[in-house]
Amino acid sequence: MAQLAETYACVPSTERGRGILISGDSKSNSILYCNGRSVIIRYLDRPLEVKVYGEHAYQATVARYSPNGEWIASADVSGTVRIWGAYNDFVLKKEFKVLTGRIDDLQWSADGQRIVASGDGKGKSLVRAFMWDSGTNVGEFDGHSKRILSCAFKPTRPFRIVTCGEDFLVNFYEGPPFKFKLSHRDHSNFVNCVRFSPDGNKFITVSSDKRGILYDAKTGDKVGELSSEDGHTGSIYAVSWSPDGKQIVTVSADKTAKIWEISEDGSNGKVIKTLTSPGSGGIDDMLVGCLWQNDFIVTVSLGGTISLFSASNPDNDPLLLSGHMKNIASLAVIGSSPRLILSSSYDGLIVKWIQGVGYSGRLDRKVNGQIKCFTAVDEEIVSSGFDNKVWRSSFLHGDQLGDAESIDVGNQPKDLSLALLSPELALVCTDSGVSLLRGTNVVSTIDLGFSVSACVITPDGSEAIVGGQDGKLHMYSIEGDSLTEVAVLEKHRGAITVIRYSPDVSMFASGDSNREAIVWDRASHEVKLKNMLYHTARINCLGWSPDNKMVATGSLDTCVIIYDIEKPASSRITVKGAHLGGVYGVSFIDEQNVVSSGEDACIRVWRLS
Known part of the structure; x- marks a missing residue:
């Protein structure tokens, strides 16, 4: 389980x-x-x-x-x-x-x-x-x-x-x-938030006119206003009272949070501390939400970063919690100790996680743009978006990605795969064919004559498998910069969505839009594990365990299923409802742990027993 x-x-x-x-x-x-x-x-x-x-x-x-x-x-x-x-x-x-x-x-x-x-x-x-x-x-x-x-x-x-x-x-x-x-x-713009003090004696409203106004809670009459001295210079979006009702915190489009001392009668409020969250100072660092709870002052930025300040020591650096806001389309597990998990969402965000620790930083990409395909090895991240380009960025385990270089492949990439032993060699598939890349050069573009939907290349770069909309798997040997078809495998009844070699390259697994997965023997092209028909919708992703013994599949049906190659498909482990809206990424961290991601923008680690 x-x-x-x-x-x-x-x-x-x-x-x-x-x-x-x-x-x-x-x-x-x-x-x-x-x-x-x-x-x-x-x-x-x-x-x-x-x-x-x-x-x-x-x-x-x-x-x-x-x-x-x-x-x-x-x-x-x-x-x-x-x-x-x-x-x-x-x-x-x-x-x-x-x-x-x-x-x-x-x-x-x-x-x-x-x-x-x-x-x-x-x-x-x-x-x-x-x-x-x-x-x-x-x-x-x-x-x-x-x-x-x-x-x-x-x-x-x-x-x-x-x-x-x-x-x-x-x-x-x-x-x-x-x-x-x-x-x-009293306000001259949108009034964004109203909150009563904990003792029920007064309430405050904050507005896009950069003002905060205090009222008597019993009569509703205006009694005072936040001082404009050292006040916000942008719209104030939210306000929260301290548990003792003597102070408030406000957050604003000016990228700051301010702690105010409120007078006993509510006639005025003075800034006693301005909190700035770490960030690049861009639009995403505008603050849009706040909460004062116990000793925590919580702020939320437009980019979704949650900062936890200590109310008793507001000068201390805040603890940052962040992650994705949109569907996480792909995952990569790299490094050995600690295990790093990289995730990318289609809005262009790449986030770094450490198993057992959680959020470990966002990777700052020099290029802004959506990510469609994403893969990573220890030193490099390779991604493609909707601009027909493949981007290569060096990755040195900091929060900055090194210089990114791009290659225009002429059509929108559908899938990309790196030859792990020589990662400068990459295979990219587009609607009608594939391109071989060496570094940042397209060395060949081949029209295959059928609608392509997925591809994979062996670690040594000697073989490629290309999946079609027609459900066929085409195997090619690679010599120099040319592909020679050596076999066509027919077993799937839907468009191929994903293909992955086992770590020892003795097998490969493929999944399709008709909810079926198949494990093949690479040398004989025989089916190694069949009847893997337990999903109820399209298979989106697939991963192998490091010891070549297990395959995990993730589907639009919200489930992750783990199969043991040596046992019949019916003795599988099923994780139901792994991700609301569908599973889009799955990978083994080691033989005991599987990581998955999905439409709900969350990442989960599952322990196998």
Whole structure:
């Protein structure tokens, strides 16, 4: 069987020009954020401990713990709120259709009985407050004309609800049942976030006009403002109170987070510390989310990097947690001790992980662009995008990639393979044929006369196998710069999606779009392991164990299946639901550990027993 040993989590989904509202639970010291259809639970003191909830049918937008920490309410772009157990296998308690459009924020009442949600919708339905167990409405929310970006529930009685949004308004409601009391138009741009102080005496709003305004929580009257001295120079996207309610943290498009001292009466706020996250200072370093939890100050950048500052020692360098935001299309395991895992996502990001440690840095590519094919050896990374070019970058185990050189192969690469014993030799396949590369030169381009879908080259560069859309495997011997066809193998009933030689090159395995994998003997061309038909959708990726005894396949059906070559295919190990949306990368780290990646932008290590 296979047990989940480690998860390297995706980062929060972000959007330029918008804040994200992350939340947490101070008792378990965990935080919640959303990426795609997943809600991610991460523990600040145990970064490798990650849980993922993937039951939303649409992209999830925000999630919050109930006050007792037992339940989580999460919302999505369809206007649906799901309430589920934080511990007991995420059992679903209730599901409600709350708004007609996207939900941007939701909050629980302090007694855990009511939930308010705000966002986008038709007509007046931009906010709803309802009982958590029955979905019954508990108020009427008039007064907004545009998308409501944030809402907040006063944590003490008498209950109040405040909302703010793209119409520059801050609206105050009394209840329950809640009804409109008053409205403020003190801001001159989008009001991005509103939060009550923990004692329920005041609340603060922050806006794209670079200002923060303080209000009395009982009456809703304005009482003060954050000082403009040493203030933010860009839009303020989010705000969070310290547990004692005496300070706040704000994050801004100016790439800084600021800690403010708030006066007792709420009449003013002064900056006492400016936090800057390490980064290149580019657009991705704009800060869009924050949370003050226990002694952690958490900030999130537009690029998804989570910085964990110590509130008691804010001068210390933050712990950085990062990763992918989009589908991880490929993996490479290199080095022996420690084992390095390199992953690439199609948005062009390459991330470095260390087994047992987790995130170890992003590799800074000199070229920006999407990555379609990706492979790596100890000293070099080779990738191709959608620009018909193959890029070679030297990799010296730092965070910088060396100079990148590119070769234009004339057509969009579909697959690429390196001759591992002399990696300057590479085979690249395009729609109609293959190109042989030596270093940064195309030495030959051959039209094969059929639609090509996958390829692989032996470590010594003497043989290549090319797979076609017709399901046939064409074997070629390579002499000099020319290919000579030596055999055509027919067994697959779908387009070939992946081909890999075993490490000792005595066998090779192939997978197809009709969900079947086959292991072949290289010398005799006989089928070595057949009936590998246990996936329910296209096979995307395939990997061999270092001892040549096992093959792992990953599929669009979200599963990873591990076969033992010496045993019948029916005695396989299946990991169900390995990655929400499909598995796109799989590789053996060693004989006991398999690493996989997928559509959910996460990486998981499975321990075989």
